[in-house]
Amino acid sequence: MIGAFEVMIGFLVMLGMMAAGIHVAVAIFSVAALGTLMYLGPPLLYSFGDALWGTLNDFILTAIPLFILLGELLLRSGITERMYNALSVWLQRMPGGLLHTNIGASSVFAAMSGSSVATAATIGTVALPAFAERGYSERLALGTLAAGATLGILIPPSINMIIYGAITNTSIGKLFIAGILPGLALAAAFMLAIMAFSLLRPGVAGEAEPRVPLRARLASLVDLLPPAFVFAIVIGSIYSGWATPTEAAALGVMAALVVAALNRKLTLGMLNECFLSMARTTAMIMLIIVAAFFLNYIVGILGIPQVLTRWVADLGLTPLGLILALVLFYLVLGCFLETLSMMIATVPIVVPMVVSFGFDPVWFGIFLVIMMEISLITPPIGMNLYVVQGVRGRGSIADVMLGSLPFFAIMLAFVFAIIAWPGLVMWLPNAMG
Amino acid sequence: ETLLRTVGNFSGNTLHVEGVERPFFEELDARDDLAVIYNPMDAIGVEAADALRLLRSGSFDVMSVQIGMASRDEPFFEGIDLAGVAPDLDAQREAIDAVRERFDERLQERFNAKLMTLWPFGPQMMFCNGDIQGVDDLEGKKVRVFTPSMSRLVQGLGAAPVTLQFSEVYLALQRGVADCGVTAPSAGNNGKWPEVTDTFVPLPLAYSVQGHFMNLDTWNRFDAAQQQELTEAFARLEEQMWELAYDVNDDAIACNTGQDSCSDHQAYDMRLVEIDPASRALVEEIASEAVLPVWAETCSRQYPECAQAWNETVGDATGLSIQ
Amino acid sequence: MVSPPSFPWARRLAHGAALAAGYASLGLSLLITFEVLARKLFSFSLQGVDEIGGYVLAIGVSFSFAYALLHRAHTRVDMLIVRLPGALQAPLNAAAMLLLAGFSLFMLWRAVGTLHETLEFGSLASTPLQTPLWIPQGLWVIGLGVFAALASLLALRALGLLVRGQAAALNREFGPRSTQDELDEAQHDYADETTPAAGQGSPQL
Numbered sequence: 037m038i039g040a041f042e043v044m045i046g047f048l049v050m051l052g053m054m055a056a057g058i059h060v061a062v063a064i065f066s067v068a069a070l071g072t073l074m075y076l077g078p079p080l081l082y083s084f085g086d087a088l089w090g091t092l093n094d095f096i097l098t099a100i101p102l103f104i105l106l107g108e109l110l111l112r113s114g115i116t117e118r119m120y121n122a123l124s125v126w127l128q129r130m131p132g133g134l135l136h137t138n139i140g141a142s143s144v145f146a147a148m149s150g151s152s153v154a155t156a157a158t159i160g161t162v163a164l165p166a167f168a169e170r171g172y173s174e175r176l177a178l179g180t181l182a183a184g185a186t187l188g189i190l191i192p193p194s195i196n197m198i199i200y201g202a203i204t205n206t207s208i209g210k211l212f213i214a215g216i217l218p219g220l221a222l223a224a225a226f227m228l229a230i231m232a233f234s235l236l237r238p239g240v241a242g243e244a245e246p247r248v249p250l251r252a253r254l255a256s257l258v259d260l261l262p263p264a265f266v267f268a269i270v271i272g273s274i275y276s277g278w279a280t281p282t283e284a285a286a287l288g289v290m291a292a293l294v295v296a297a298l299n300r301k302l303t304l305g306m307l308n309e310c311f312l313s314m315a316r317t318t319a320m321i322m323l324i325i326v327a328a329f330f331l332n333y334i335v336g337i338l339g340i341p342q343v344l345t346r347w348v349a350d351l352g353l354t355p356l357g358l359i360l361a362l363v364l365f366y367l368v369l370g371c372f373l374e375t376l377s378m379m380i381a382t383v384p385i386v387v388p389m390v391v392s393f394g395f396d397p398v399w400f401g402i403f404l405v406i407m408m409e410i411s412l413i414t415p416p417i418g419m420n421l422y423v424v425q426g427v428r429g430r431g432s433i434a435d436v437m438l439g440s441l442p443f444f445a446i447m448l449a450f451v452f453a454i455i456a457w458p459g460l461v462m463w464l465p466n467a468m469g
Numbered sequence: 470e471t472l473l474r475t476v477g478n479f480s481g482n483t484l485h486v487e488g489v490e491r492p493f494f495e496e497l498d499a500r501d502d503l504a505v506i507y508n509p510m511d512a513i514g515v516e517a518a519d520a521l522r523l524l525r526s527g528s529f530d531v532m533s534v535q536i537g538m539a540s541r542d543e544p545f546f547e548g549i550d551l552a553g554v555a556p557d558l559d560a561q562r563e564a565i566d567a568v569r570e571r572f573d574e575r576l577q578e579r580f581n582a583k584l585m586t587l588w589p590f591g592p593q594m595m596f597c598n599g600d601i602q603g604v605d606d607l608e609g610k611k612v613r614v615f616t617p618s619m620s621r622l623v624q625g626l627g628a629a630p631v632t633l634q635f636s637e638v639y640l641a642l643q644r645g646v647a648d649c650g651v652t653a654p655s656a657g658n659n660g661k662w663p664e665v666t667d668t669f670v671p672l673p674l675a676y677s678v679q680g681h682f683m684n685l686d687t688w689n690r691f692d693a694a695q696q697q698e699l700t701e702a703f704a705r706l707e708e709q710m711w712e713l714a715y716d717v718n719d720d721a722i723a724c725n726t727g728q729d730s731c732s733d734h735q736a737y738d739m740r741l742v743e744i745d746p747a748s749r750a751l752v753e754e755i756a757s758e759a760v761l762p763v764w765a766e767t768c769s770r771q772y773p774e775c776a777q778a779w780n781e782t783v784g785d786a787t788g789l790s791i792q
Numbered sequence: 793m794v795s796p797p798s799f800p801w802a803r804r805l806a807h808g809a810a811l812a813a814g815y816a817s818l819g820l821s822l823l824i825t826f827e828v829l830a831r832k833l834f835s836f837s838l839q840g841v842d843e844i845g846g847y848v849l850a851i852g853v854s855f856s857f858a859y860a861l862l863h864r865a866h867t868r869v870d871m872l873i874v875r876l877p878g879a880l881q882a883p884l885n886a887a888a889m890l891l892l893a894g895f896s897l898f899m900l901w902r903a904v905g906t907l908h909e910t911l912e913f914g915s916l917a918s919t920p921l922q923t924p925l926w927i928p929q930g931l932w933v934i935g936l937g938v939f940a941a942l943a944s945l946l947a948l949r950a951l952g953l954l955v956r957g958q959a960a961a962l963n964r965e966f967g968p969r970s971t972q973d974e975l976d977e978a979q980h981d982y983a984d985e986t987t988p989a990a991g992q993g994s995p996q997l
C-alpha cells in the first residue's frame with residue numbers, strides 16, 4: 037500500500053522541515069501525522085493520546101531523569117570538577133588527555149546499564165562541564181560522549197540483547213558474553229582514534245598544562261573518592277542483586293546527596309538549580325522520544341520495515357553480499373527508527389534468512405547490536421545525538437553530529453572487522469561453552 | 470476488499486506469533502475479499518493495556534488482547550482469569566466457555582468490539598532460585614507478579630510479591646532482585662529464564678488468558694456468509710491456541726527440568742518441585758478468601774451485577790462462589 | 793525561549809511546575825531507596841514503586857515541557873537558518889513557533905481524550921496497586937495544558953511581531969539560541985529566576 041517512493045518523499049519532507057528550523061520533535065511528528073492522514077485515516081491519529089501516555093509512563097525511562105539529577109548533584113557540589121582535575125593530572129601526558137575518560141566512564145557505566153540513552157545522559161551530565169574551560173575541541177568531546185555511550189547496549193547487560201534472544205531463541209547469557217570482547221575492543225578502538233586525532237592535530241585535546249609533581253598527583257587521588265563512592269553504590273547495588281539498573285539510579289541520587297552534603301554544598305538553592313536543569317534536559321529529550329515513538333508506530337503499521345526487508349531478501353545474494361547489503365539496510369533504517377522497534381520489526385524476517393545462509397545467530401545478534409549503536413548516532417533520528425545535545429543545553433546540534441562522524445566511521449570499520457574475523461565475537465562464548 | 474488492520478500478540482511469544490497468528494492472518498490476507506496488515510504489538514509499540522480503547526476508536530480492526538492488561542478498562546474481564554480459581558487447563562476451559570457469551574455482550578456494549586477467540590497462554594508457574602521443596606518454602610521469597618489477583622494469592626502463600634517491568638525480569642532473577650518469576654512454562658523457556666533460575670514450581674497460579682477481538686463496525690461490514698466463514702476461521706485459530714497451551718507447556722516443563730520426553734524446547738536442568746494435593750487446597754482457600762471478594766468489590770463499582778454474573782458463569786464451572 | 797518581556801504569570805507557572813517535577817523525582821528516589829532496602833533486608837515490597845516511577849516520569853515530563861520551552865531547550869537544527877538573512881529567518885522562526893504550538897495543542901487535545909475515556913471506564917491500573925488512573929492522568933493533562941497555553945501565547949506573540957514586520961525582535965526572541973544567549977546561560981544563576989527583575993544576563997520574559 038505504500039512504496040519506496042512515498043517513503044522517500046516522507047523522509048525528504050522531514051529533513052526539509054528540520055533544515056528549515058522547525059523543532060525536531062515537530063518535524064518527526066508532522067511526517068507521522070501526514071502519513072497517518074494519507075494512508076490510515078484519522079482514528080489512528082486519535083490514538084496519539086494513548087501512545088503519549090504509554091511512552092511517558094514507563095518505569096525504565098525514569099532512569100533518564102534520575103541519572104541526569106545524579107549528574108547535576110555531583111556537578112553543582114563541585115565534585116565533578118575536582119574529579120576531572122584529578123584525572124587530567126594523570127592523563128595529561130597521554131595524547132587525547134581527558135577525552136579518554138569519556139570512553140572509559142561510558143564503558144564502566146555500560147556495564148551497569150542496559151540502555152545507551154541512559155548512558156549518554158549520565159556520562160554527558162558529569163563530563164561536559166569539565167571540558168568547558170580546558171581548550172578541548174568541543175566537537176570531539178561531544179563525539180566521544182555520543183559514541184562512547186552507544187557501548188551501553190553492546191557491553192552487557194543490554195536490553196536489546198534480551199529482546200533479540202527472546203525473539204530468535206538464542207541464549208541471552210551467550211549473547212551477553214559475546215558482547216564483552218567486541219565492547220572492549222570497540223572502546224579501545226575509540227581510544228586509539230582519540231590518540232591518533234590528538235597526534236595529528238595538536239590542540240584538539242586541550243592546552244598543555246604544567247607538569248604536576250608526583251606528590252601532588254597522588255594527593256589529587258582523594259578527589260576521586262566521592263565519585264567512586266557514588267559509582268560503587270550504583271554498580272554494587274546492581275551486581276549484588278539489591279536493585280535493578282533503574283532502581284540503582286535512585287540509589288545513586290541518594291549517594292550523590294550524601295556526598296554533596298558532606299561537601300557542604302547541599303542547600304535548597306543548589307537543589308532547586310539541579311531540579312530545574314534536570315527538568316529542562318529531560319523535557320527536551322522526552323519530547324523527541326515521544327515523537328519518534330509515534331513515527332515508529334505509524335511506520336510499523338504501514339509495514340515499511342517489512343517491505344524493505346523483503347526487498348533485501350529477494351536480491352538473491354551470496355552470504356557476504358547479504359551481510360554487506362544488511363549493513364547498508366540497517367544504516368538506512370537506522371536513520372529513521374528507534375533501536376528496539378527497528379530490531380523487533382526486522383529480526384523475525386531477517387534472522388531466519390541469515391541463519392539459512394550459515395551465520396551463527398549469536399554472531400548476528402552482536403552484528404545487529406553494533407548496527408543499532410551506529411543508528412544511535414546517525415541523524416536525523418539518533419537518540420544519543422539529542423541526549424548529548426540536551427545535556428549540553430546550548431550551541432548547535434550540528435556540533436554533536438560532526439563530532440560523532442569520526443566515531444561513526446570507526447564503528448563501521450569495526451562492523452567490517454567482525455565480518456572479516458567472526459572469532460572476535462565468537463571466541464569468548466565458545467571458550468566458555 | 471476489506472482492510473483488516475491487525476495487531477498481534479507480543480513477538481517474544483514466538484510459538485504463538487510466528488507459529489500460529491502470523492500464518493493465520495496471512496491466510497486471511499490471501500482471501501480475495503480481505504487484505505490484512507499484521508504487526509505484533511511490540512513491533513509497533515502498542516501498549517497491551519490500550520487494546521480496548523484502540524478497538525473502540527477504530528484505530529485497529531482486529532487485536533490480540535491480553536485480558537489481564539486490558540481489564541484495566543473493564544474489571545469484569547479479569548474475572549475470567551483470577552489467580553487460584555481454576556485448578557487446571559480443563560477447568561479453565563470450562564470456565565471460559567461458561568462466560569463467553571456474557572463476555573461478548575459486555576464487549577459489544579461497552580467497547581464496540583466483537584469477541585472472536587478466547588484462549589490461554591497456559592498455566593502460570595514459578596521459576597525460582599533457592600531451596601524450595603514445596604509451597605511452604607515460598608515463605609519470605611520475593612516473587613515477581615503482574616496482576617492484582619496474583620499479588621494477593623502470592624501474599625496468601627507467605628511470599629512477598631514484587632512488581633518489575635517484564636524486560637527487567639531476566640536480570641532481576643539473575644541478580645537476585647527477585648527469587649521467583651511467574652510465567653507460562655513455555656514463555657519462560659523462550660525468555661531463557663532457566664538460564665538464571667534453578668527450581669521449577671509447577672503450581673498453576675493463573676492462565677494468562679488472551680483473546681482476539683474485532684471492531685464491531687468492521688464486523689458489520691461483512692455479509693452473513695463472510696461472517697460465517699470468519700467465525701469458523703477464528704474458531705480454528707482458537708482451537709490451535711488451545712492445543713498449543715496443552716502440548717507446548719507440558720513439553721516446556723519437561724525441557725525446563727531436563728526430562729527425556731523434552732522435544733521442542735531448549736533443554737535445561739531445573740529441579741522440579743513436587744506439588745501435593747494439600748497445596749492445591751490451600752490455593753483454593755486463598756482464592757476464595759483473599760482474591761475473589763476484593764475483585765468483586767472493584768468490579769461491582771463499574772458493573773453492579775458483576776458478582777452475580779461471575780457466580781453464574783465462571784463460579785458455576787469451577788465450583789467457587791462470591792458471597 | 794529566552795522570551796518576550798511579558799506573561800510573567802506563565803513564566804512563574806512553568807518555573808514552579810518544573811520545580812515540582814524535581815521534588816517529585818527526589819521523592820521517587822527516596823521511595824525507591826526505601827523499597828530496595830526493605831525488599832533486601834525484610835523481604836517486604838511496596839509493590840508498585842515501578843508503577844509510581846512511571847507516573848512520576850509522565851507527570852514530571854509534562855510539567856517540564858513549558859520550562860524547557862522558556863529556555864528554548866527544545867531541539868532545532870540551526871545549521872541553515874542562522875546563515876539566512878534576518879528577513880528570511882523571521883517567517884521561519886514564526887513558523888517553527890506556530891507549529892510547536894500546534895503540536896502542543898494536539899498533544900493536549902488527545903491527552904484530554906485519553907483522560908476522558910479513563911473517567912468513562914473508571915479505569916484502574918492492572919497492577920497490584922490498582923491506582924485509579926484519572927489521578928496520574930489528570931496531573932499529566934494539567935502539565936500538558938500549561939505547555940500548550942505557554943506555547944500558544946508565544947506563538948501569538950511571534951505572529952504579531954511577524955505581521956508588524958518586526959523581524960529583528962522576532963529573531964531575537966524566537967530564533968535558535970545565539971552565542972550571546974549561550975554566554976548569558978553560562979553566567980546566569982538560576983536563583984535569579986524567582987525574582988524577575990534580577991540578573992542582567994538571565995533569561996527574561
Ligand code: NA
Binds near residue numbers: 147150191
Ligand atoms: Na550495557
Ligand code: NA
Binds near residue numbers: 370372417418
Ligand atoms: Na539514527
